[in-house]
Amino acid sequence: MTLDSANKAPWHCAACGIPLEKAKVQIAYLGSAFPVDLLRCSRCGIVFIPEELALTRMAEAEKILEDK
Amino acid sequence: MEQEKLRRLEEKCIQDCAPPCTAACPVHVDVRSLTGHIARGDFSAALKLLRKTLPFPTIIGSICDQPCRSHCNRSLAGGSIEIAALERACAFTADTPAPKILVLPARDKRVAIVGGGLGGLTAAFDLRKKGYAVTVFEAAGSLGGSIRKVGGERLTPECIEGELAVLEAIGVEVELHTKADVFNLPDFDAVFAAPGAAGGSQYLPVDPITYATAREGLFAGGSLLRDAYSPILSVADGRRAAISIDRYLQNVSLTASRAGEGSLQSCLYTNMGSVKPAIAPPRSPNGFTIQEAVQEADRCLQCECLECVKVCRYLEAFGSYPKKYIRETYNNLSIVMGVRQSNALINSCSLCGLCAEVCPKGLDMGSVMSDARRIMIGQKRMPPSAHDFALRDMLFANSDASALCIPAPGKDSCEYLFFPGCQLSASAPEHVEKTYALLRDTFSADVGLMLGCCGAPADWAGRDDLLKQVLDDFSVQHRRMGSPRLILACPSCSRVFRRYLPEVETVSLWEVLEKSGAAPVAAPAREHVLSIHDPCSARNDGRLHESVRIIVTNFGYTIKELPLSRQKTTCCSYGGLMWFANAKVAREVIDRRIRESGDDYLTYCSMCRDLFASQGKRCLHLLDLLFENDVSSSSSRACPGWSQRRENRVQLKRRILTKLTGEVMTDDACEHQQEFFIAADVQAVLEQRFILAEDIRQVIAQAEQTGRKLVNPETGSTLAYHKLGCVTYWVEYSSTPGGAFSINNAYSHRMEIIEGVKS
Amino acid sequence: MLYSTAAGQRHLCAMTGGIMRPGGFSLTDRAIASCSFPAKGRVLDAGCGTGIVVEHLRSHHGLLACGIDIATCASRPFAQASVYSLPVKTGALNGVLCECVLSLLPDAGRALREFGRVLAVDGYLILSDLYDREQQGCMRELLQCCGFSIILWEDHTKALRELGALMALQGLDHTTCLETKKSTGYYLAVARKDTC
Ligand code: SF4
Ligand code: SF4
Numbered sequence A: 001m002t003l004d005s006a007n008k009a010p011w012h013c014a015a016c017g018i019p020l021e022k023a024k025v026q027i028a029y030l031g032s033a034f035p036v037d038l039l040r041c042s043r044c045g046i047v048f049i050p051e052e053l054a055l056t057r058m059a060e061a062e063k064i065l066e067d068k
Numbered sequence B: 001m002e003q004e005k006l007r008r009l010e011e012k013c014i015q016d017c018a019p020p021c022t023a024a025c026p027v028h029v030d031v032r033s034l035t036g037h038i039a040r041g042d043f044s045a046a047l048k049l050l051r052k053t054l055p056f057p058t059i060i061g062s063i064c065d066q067p068c069r070s071h072c073n074r075s076l077a078g079g080s081i082e083i084a085a086l087e088r089a090c091a092f093t094a095d096t097p098a099p100k101i102l103v104l105p106a107r108d109k110r111v112a113i114v115g116g117g118l119g120g121l122t123a124a125f126d127l128r129k130k131g132y133a134v135t136v137f138e139a140a141g142s143l144g145g146s147i148r149k150v151g152g153e154r155l156t157p158e159c160i161e162g163e164l165a166v167l168e169a170i171g172v173e174v175e176l177h178t179k180a181d182v183f184n185l186p187d188f189d190a191v192f193a194a195p196g197a198a199g200g201s202q203y204l205p206v207d208p209i210t211y212a213t214a215r216e217g218l219f220a221g222g223s224l225l226r227d228a229y230s231p232i233l234s235v236a237d238g239r240r241a242a243i244s245i246d247r248y249l250q251n252v253s254l255t256a257s258r259a260g261e262g263s264l265q266s267c268l269y270t271n272m273g274s275v276k277p278a279i280a281p282p283r284s285p286n287g288f289t290i291q292e293a294v295q296e297a298d299r300c301l302q303c304e305c306l307e308c309v310k311v312c313r314y315l316e317a318f319g320s321y322p323k324k325y326i327r328e329t330y331n332n333l334s335i336v337m338g339v340r341q342s343n344a345l346i347n348s349c350s351l352c353g354l355c356a357e358v359c360p361k362g363l364d365m366g367s368v369m370s371d372a373r374r375i376m377i378g379q380k381r382m383p384p385s386a387h388d389f390a391l392r393d394m395l396f397a398n399s400d401a402s403a404l405c406i407p408a409p410g411k412d413s414c415e416y417l418f419f420p421g422c423q424l425s426a427s428a429p430e431h432v433e434k435t436y437a438l439l440r441d442t443f444s445a446d447v448g449l450m451l452g453c454c455g456a457p458a459d460w461a462g463r464d465d466l467l468k469q470v471l472d473d474f475s476v477q478h479r480r481m482g483s484p485r486l487i488l489a490c491p492s493c494s495r496v497f498r499r500y501l502p503e504v505e506t507v508s509l510w511e512v513l514e515k516s517g518a519a520p521v522a523a524p525a526r527e528h529v530l531s532i533h534d535p536c537s538a539r540n541d542g543r544l545h546e547s548v549r550i551i552v553t554n555f556g557y558t559i560k561e562l563p564l565s566r567q568k569t570t571c572c573s574y575g576g577l578m579w580f581a582n583a584k585v586a587r588e589v590i591d592r593r594i595r596e597s598g599d600d601y602l603t604y605c606s607m608c609r610d611l612f613a614s615q616g617k618r619c620l621h622l623l624d625l626l627f628e629n630d631v632s633s634s635s636s637r638a639c640p641g642w643s644q645r646r647e648n649r650v651q652l653k654r655r656i657l658t659k660l661t662g663e664v665m666t667d668d669a670c671e672h673q674q675e676f677f678i679a680a681d682v683q684a685v686l687e688q689r690f691i692l693a694e695d696i697r698q699v700i701a702q703a704e705q706t707g708r709k710l711v712n713p714e715t716g717s718t719l720a721y722h723k724l725g726c727v728t729y730w731v732e733y734s735s736t737p738g739g740a741f742s743i744n745n746a747y748s749h750r751m752e753i754i755e756g757v758k759s
Numbered sequence C: 001m002l003y004s005t006a007a008g009q010r011h012l013c014a015m016t017g018g019i020m021r022p023g024g025f026s027l028t029d030r031a032i033a034s035c036s037f038p039a040k041g042r043v044l045d046a047g048c049g050t051g052i053v054v055e056h057l058r059s060h061h062g063l064l065a066c067g068i069d070i071a072t073c074a075s076r077p078f079a080q081a082s083v084y085s086l087p088v089k090t091g092a093l094n095g096v097l098c099e100c101v102l103s104l105l106p107d108a109g110r111a112l113r114e115f116g117r118v119l120a121v122d123g124y125l126i127l128s129d130l131y132d133r134e135q136q137g138c139m140r141e142l143l144q145c146c147g148f149s150i151i152l153w154e155d156h157t158k159a160l161r162e163l164g165a166l167m168a169l170q171g172l173d174h175t176t177c178l179e180t181k182k183s184t185g186y187y188l189a190v191a192r193k194d195t196c
């Protein structure tokens, strides 16, 4: 269940000046919440959602939950 | 109750009705499926199907008097299908073992059948299958009665024995050489008197629907009741009697819901317009050979309606037809808890009303889907993604940034108010300016101008709340202008105003231009041929269709009408917000329309023009004829993107204010706004993803103000996200030497990030 | 089993807390709550997979639970048997659970009759499975024909959709494993064995 692209992502938190770390983050839609592994700043909580996740997997999940 | 209404509408669609052949057949053989199987060469499937309705298919196939044939739609184009001959062919050709017939568990009731003709034997067969103990009494030495006489050479005694063997197989008892007295069979719970044409006594009066006699438990029917012998009517008699006897023995109503039995008039409509005549193949003396049967079956039209499905890509794309869709929609709406399944079906219709024009029953799926959307919204079950981009665009068009309402220069109110509509302003803002000037020059000096959206997107989305807001705001402004007459350029605006603000007087820009002589009276003829695409919202506006054609002809063009035009025109896919709810079907809709003719198209709705252009069709807006010198390059003008459309509206308002009122729009925010650049290839991606320059600006502003952003130390680029409405936007950008930003990428999602912010 | 490949099953297993079907333990718990099992009631999980539900029934509900599955697995202490012929005496059980199994069987009626055989009169049958929401009458009728009275019937299609969404998020192909025909739904049912 690892998000390979996320693990390799080069992003650092600009505010805290530290690299993001893998963490379980809840994402929610239309009343259902799901745990996903994302990179996150352990200090301020800002997260990184890769383009691929947003445009394919999240979009698909949104569609399922919307009954489209 | 609206759901009640949906139920009534479902009844309207007649696609489910039996075709004329089946309706006319006294036992309703499914001829259409039968010929379908045979045409595919699947004789076993055909025979299996036949056995569902006919107890003795070989016999019937050989001697049926075919009351169905005279009703066959093929009779109008080469002659009715040879239905019985096909039945016979499949009975003789099919290579299927004798069927195993399912007999229900035994019931302790006994039925006597007096008379072993087709009617009696059918009743015996049906009742035995239901589990009754059945005895057939036949005075002669063999079963079959008249069939042996009418059968001739086609029906040999061996063949008859073979078919009737099934009775023994399922346990019907037969007493030959027995003249039973129907009034004196005390061992039986019910009696069916089925005397053949050969004779028998006259019984009591018989009820024509149930075949019950005045005597308890005695039912009678058969050839005696008719003048001429009809094998298939005998079968139908037997079946009718069997149904009655079964009901009698179960003690339920004999008369309830029997209207569906026997020969009926079909209510199915089949369009014969494009059917090419074809005649039956010659028949070998012994009946159709396999090949001949296949050929004949292929002549069957597979009668059905689907008039609407043929012209509507949306209806076709969901794989079924309105009766089913309405049921599905109804089910979807009546689910109180749990999950829906038909949201896409409900939201993809363009609400264009073409279906109602072609449907023999006038069923309008557009109004069904429009109602359904309103019910969903009332139930708070509309998924937010369906329409929010379009609704935000509408709100933007009516925001201070782009909306405007001014009287004629130098006045406080006006007699006329030009309302070009939000999409014309977005697509061709310079045409709005030129038209406004033209109107004041040639028509009346007293014309004001109002920029904004009529509320059509809210109407399409079923958002009555937003629609009301738009119309209320409009009415306030309209009254402020002295309730002028509206001059409308967009047929969708016309529809909205006529429907929801009938007290507001409106006139179409095209009628005004035609009558005021703003368009040329008669220009020299040109080579150029144009096909006119009438916008679907102008479907019922015959006068408008005329005005447009007069203008186009006056410009010297030759018009070649599309197969579907005027009242039967199609939607460009923008209607009903189909374009946003189902981009895939929308693209197919556009594609289908633009392939209807190789000629350049001309239309008078800017959304139609832009969408056709977006898929490569050369298409003009009627205003191009008035204002463009190089019409050829206008027809290939690209469809402006979503951000560009907004920008066009904003600039239009600015220019008009400056020119007509001398007012210069001050935009303080502008000063502090971060500048950014979007390369063309990135812009193309953003368009596709429905991401506006404005969204990007907000994400960057938020990131730069709060410092909440991600950086890539290797490349120095920045990534930031921000939730606007119900969408989270991600923008990746880099600083340029000039201090501006350049946008590398952007994407969005609707799922919400529940951030566990650590302190 | 909703997912037929081993790798898929592992994913699904992890996603649903090991239970590998929509709703996780919550549906099972919900069903148990509507039965009145005696303390130490004897319950069989027919088609128990890894046996995780059996463990759950023992540890959280105090039931004498055991399981059978058609697939063998050396590390599992459960009997290998077919749901068509359970290695259990007639009338011996207080409850039978059968989750996500019936819809895969060619002859569900036969399995239901077998469940009826091993259940004591008034014993409970707990089912949760995929079904065609357009034909939900079928399953209910079948239960009645096989000698059961339905005491609970609930649609849990939302749980199915959530599982589908979760799988989509993990990049798994949810279409092959959840047969997402539009009308495919998920139900939870509890039925009581009638007195014959
Ligand atoms: S053409 Fe075919 S379906 Fe139509 S009426 Fe004739 S036999 Fe029936
Ligand atoms: S046109 Fe369409 S809606 Fe009307 S009866 Fe035919 S199939 Fe039904």
Ligand code: SF4
Pocket: B311, B312, B313, B314, B315, B349, B350, B351, B352, B353, B354, B355, B356, B364, B365, B366, B367, B571
């Ligand atoms: S898109 Fe138009 S023709 Fe098609 S169903 Fe909707 S209203 Fe009818």
Ligand SMILES: [Zn+2]
Pocket: A013, A014, A015, A016, A017, A041, A042, A043, A044, A045, A046
């Ligand atoms: Zn941080």
